[in-house]
Amino acid sequence: MSVDFEKLADQEYKYGFSTNVEQEIAPVGLNEDVIKMISAKKNEPEWLLEWRLEAYKNWLKMKEPDWAFIKYPKIDFNKISYYAGTKNVERPKSLDEIDPEIRETYDKLGIPLEEQKMLAGVTNVAVDAVFDSVSLFTTFKEKLAEDGVIFCSISEAVEDHPELIKKYLGSVVPKNDNFYACLNSAVFTDGSFVYIPEGVRCPMELSTYFRINAENTGQFERTLIIAEKGSYVSYLEGCTAPQRDENQLHAAVVELVAHEDATIKYSTIQNWYPGDKNGKGGIYNFVTKRGRCIGDNSHISWTQVETGSAITWKYPSCILEGDNSVGEFYSVALTNRYQQADTGTKMIHVGKNTKSTIISKGISAGHGQNTYRGLVDIGKNANNARNYTQCDSMLIGDECGAHTFPYIEVKNSTAHMEHEASTSKIGEDQLFYCQQRGISAEDAVSLIVNGFCKEVFKELPFEFAVEAEKLLSVSLEGSVG
Amino acid sequence: MLEIRNLHVKVEDKEILKGLNLTVNKGEIHSIMGPNGSGKSTLSQVLAGKDAYEVTDGEVIFNGKDLLELDPEDRACEGIFLAFQYPVEIPGVANTYLLREALNAKRKYNDLKPLKHVEFGKLAREKMKDLEIDESFLKRSVNEGFSGGEKKRNEIFQMQILEPSLAILDETDSGLDIDALQVVAKGVNSMKSPDRSFLIITHYQRLLNYIVPDYVHVIYDGQIVKSGGKELAFELEEKGYGWIEEEKAAKV
Ligand SMILES: Nc1ncnc2c1ncn2[C@@H]1O[C@H](COP(=O)(O)OP(=O)(O)O)[C@@H](O)[C@H]1O
Ligand SMILES: [Mg+2]
Numbered sequence: 001m002s003v004d005f006e007k008l009a010d011q012e013y014k015y016g017f018s019t020n021v022e023q024e025i026a027p028v029g030l031n032e033d034v035i036k037m038i039s040a041k042k043n044e045p046e047w048l049l050e051w052r053l054e055a056y057k058n059w060l061k062m063k064e065p066d067w068a069f070i071k072y073p074k075i076d077f078n079k080i081s082y083y084a085g086t087k088n089v090e091r092p093k094s095l096d097e098i099d100p101e102i103r104e105t106y107d108k109l110g111i112p113l114e115e116q117k118m119l120a121g122v123t124n125v126a127v128d129a130v131f132d133s134v135s136l137f138t139t140f141k142e143k144l145a146e147d148g149v150i151f152c153s154i155s156e157a158v159e160d161h162p163e164l165i166k167k168y169l170g171s172v173v174p175k176n177d178n179f180y181a182c183l184n185s186a187v188f189t190d191g192s193f194v195y196i197p198e199g200v201r202c203p204m205e206l207s208t209y210f211r212i213n214a215e216n217t218g219q220f221e222r223t224l225i226i227a228e229k230g231s232y233v234s235y236l237e238g239c240t241a242p243q244r245d246e247n248q249l250h251a252a253v254v255e256l257v258a259h260e261d262a263t264i265k266y267s268t269i270q271n272w273y274p275g276d277k278n279g280k281g282g283i284y285n286f287v288t289k290r291g292r293c294i295g296d297n298s299h300i301s302w303t304q305v306e307t308g309s310a311i312t313w314k315y316p317s318c319i320l321e322g323d324n325s326v327g328e329f330y331s332v333a334l335t336n337r338y339q340q341a342d343t344g345t346k347m348i349h350v351g352k353n354t355k356s357t358i359i360s361k362g363i364s365a366g367h368g369q370n371t372y373r374g375l376v377d378i379g380k381n382a383n384n385a386r387n388y389t390q391c392d393s394m395l396i397g398d399e400c401g402a403h404t405f406p407y408i409e410v411k412n413s414t415a416h417m418e419h420e421a422s423t424s425k426i427g428e429d430q431l432f433y434c435q436q437r438g439i440s441a442e443d444a445v446s447l448i449v450n451g452f453c454k455e456v457f458k459e460l461p462f463e464f465a466v467e468a469e470k471l472l473s474v475s476l477e478g479s480v481g
Numbered sequence: 482m483l484e485i486r487n488l489h490v491k492v493e494d495k496e497i498l499k500g501l502n503l504t505v506n507k508g509e510i511h512s513i514m515g516p517n518g519s520g521k522s523t524l525s526q527v528l529a530g531k532d533a534y535e536v537t538d539g540e541v542i543f544n545g546k547d548l549l550e551l552d553p554e555d556r557a558c559e560g561i562f563l564a565f566q567y568p569v570e571i572p573g574v575a576n577t578y579l580l581r582e583a584l585n586a587k588r589k590y591n592d593l594k595p596l597k598h599v600e601f602g603k604l605a606r607e608k609m610k611d612l613e614i615d616e617s618f619l620k621r622s623v624n625e626g627f628s629g630g631e632k633k634r635n636e637i638f639q640m641q642i643l644e645p646s647l648a649i650l651d652e653t654d655s656g657l658d659i660d661a662l663q664v665v666a667k668g669v670n671s672m673k674s675p676d677r678s679f680l681i682i683t684h685y686q687r688l689l690n691y692i693v694p695d696y697v698h699v700i701y702d703g704q705i706v707k708s709g710g711k712e713l714a715f716e717l718e719e720k721g722y723g724w725i726e727e728e729k730a731a732k733v
Contacts, residue, residue, distance in 0.1 A: 429569045432529075432553065433565065434583075435553040435554045436530070436565075437557055437582075438554050438558045438587040438643070440552075440554050447571075447574055447582065450574070451571055451572055452572065
């Protein structure tokens with residue numbers, strides 16, 4: 001029999017190509033001039049530049065966090081470039097104005113930019129395509145506008161909807177929140193903006209596709225989603241990057257605001273370049289994602305499938321302020337080769353009858369290290385708050401690790417908490433059973449792992465669930481020899 | 482079809498099979514009986530390719546091929562099926578999914594096109610009816626929360642779908658009530674064919690009332706110590722395994 005857990009073969013990263021395109025790249029290093037340059041590039045109002053500079057000054061005083069279960073050489077923030085934009089200054093008005101090289105890139109990535117193509121298909125997904133520091137194009141803008149939905153890049157929103165930006169930017173993740181969020185506030189370049197007006201159910205899935213291309217460049221995007229009273233939106237984020245030997249930094253901030261009776265479903269399929277089989281290269285992914293359930297009966301649901309990046313540091317959280325509000329976190333994190341992930345969530349219960357659900361599935365293969373870190377905080381006025389947490393880890397092989405750090409703080413005695421956790425080694429018997437039925441060891445592993453992740457995948461929109469399953473299989477390639 | 486010669490097998494430095502010989506021809510039904518711990522499951526696992534078992538001597542030829550050289554999945558695709566004594570649970574993986582993957586892997590191996598969802602569904606429903614299996618079976622996770630009887634029935638169901646040329650049943654009868662036993666027997670009997678052989682491992686003679694073997698072998702301490710026709714099973718039932726033990730001791 002041929003299952004050899006020790007052997008790590010080459011894993012194929014399908015999206016590792018790079019695009020040869022003329023770009024304008026800021027000189028490496030971070031200082032006030034760079035921030036002024038970014039702000040000027042984006043025609044920002046004075047207040048926003050001030051906001052950035054304030055964040056920068058605070059950031060200089062902050063210390064990089066070291067509590068996470070991850071190891072990496074110190075990042076030299078002065079060796080990174082903070083802006084890489086395409087040469088043409090005007091925002092393209094139609095697809096024809098986009099550099100053909102870049103269009104080809106999106107074709108290769110399977111990201112639809114042609115609306116007609118999408119309309120002919122079965123599903124409707126509107127796409128915002130962010131290439132390094134710039135949002136290139138957003139599809140279906142006009143169609144969405146018919147319902148009053150705003151879907152555009154955050155730079156456009158700064159110009160076209162300043163009142164919304166001023167009101168909400170930093171209202172969930174304050175600009176000085178943590179080291180990486182603070183850095184992001186100083187230098188964020190692009191990202192998506194979504195606004196769903198009262199009572200509107202967004203007629204299609206919205207998605208942003210992040211692509212890092214330029215070398216030695218960090219990507220610092222910022223996404224802001226606002227769902228007014230009684231509205232609904234489902235949003236998906238996808239990401240890939242070329243295969244490079246140097247580590248690249250990605251430090252994003254995502255802010256969600258759900259008003260009364262509103263629902264936001266936010267799904268991520270994270271497939272940044274994970275590094276090669278010896279642990280060289282790969283993206284450092286330090287992300288702050290948070291949602292505020294401001295209104296009563298509001299609902300925020302995070303679903304993430306994390307298969308990429310050399311390092312993942314990410315805790316999508318919910319602040320459940322409104323009474324009866326609901327927060328959910330469904331996560332699959334896979335680490336293979338030398339990948340490290342420290343991920344989880346925070347559920348902060350403030351309002352009465354608030355409810356949170358956490359389902360985390362960690363899979364470690366190769367030399368991967370996978371950590372779940374979660375906090376459930378029940379405030380003193382959060383009567384009858386409920387939380388259900390389930391953390392399952394699966395180990396494939398003997399060199400990898402799984403760790404769980406669940407923190408619970410209960411300040412109200414009416415809280416109802418349930419916690420379940422398990423760690424299992426992928427069963428030799430399960431593998432053998434599948435093989436005896438004719439399925440190869442490699443396919444058997446991906447079948448068993450996909451089964452293990454079922455509860456999370458069922459939360460994804462259907463097409464993306466299929467995508468996630470495929471991605472998981474590819475990411476597991478080489479985990480058995 | 483299957484030729485086992487002088488098979489020696491070790492587990493964790495303990496020799497379990499000690500020179501086992503057995504020949505099974507096309508279309509024959511062989512029954513292997515023996516006391517607990519005599520090596521019945523070991524034999525079935527070695528044939529299926531479980532790597533915890535180390536073959537230290539001997540050979541196994543299956544349809545002209547050196548079976549021991551093949552990966553377990555290739556053995557399966559070559560036509561070997563093992564109904565496990567203790568089928569495992571695989572949470573989150575639907576029965577139908579596993580089975581379709583398995584069937585299509587086998588078809589691919591044999592240069593056949595994969596079966597479409599609809600065709601597979603039709604095939605599965607047909608077989609399920611014969612085995613008195615409920616439709617909900619397909620959607621449930623593999624063996625998860627199944628009763629002992631359901632698990633065994635599922636093994637037979639899989640066998641029917643995969644249509645092996647050599648089916649090995651490892652104590653499929655143990656733990657079944659008489660009704661379930663009859664259903665299993667029906668499932669096996671309906672698959673009898675001149676091209677298909679069966680190796681039916683059992684502790685009791687009971688199952689052999691429903692599936693009539695051409696040959697009965699007695700395994701004891703890692704060897705086949707006695708072979709005969711179906712009447713041997715009755716003899717064993719009557720006299721118990723102690724009789725074999727004494728006979729063997731007398732020979733030495
Ligand atoms: N994986 C294993 N590790 C250690 N001992 C084993 C293992 N499998 C079987 N054995 C031992 O080998 C002998 C034969 O077992 P088995 O083949 O299961 O017998 P049977 O199926 O006839 O009851 C027993 O003594 C059993 O304890
Ligand atoms: Mg046994």
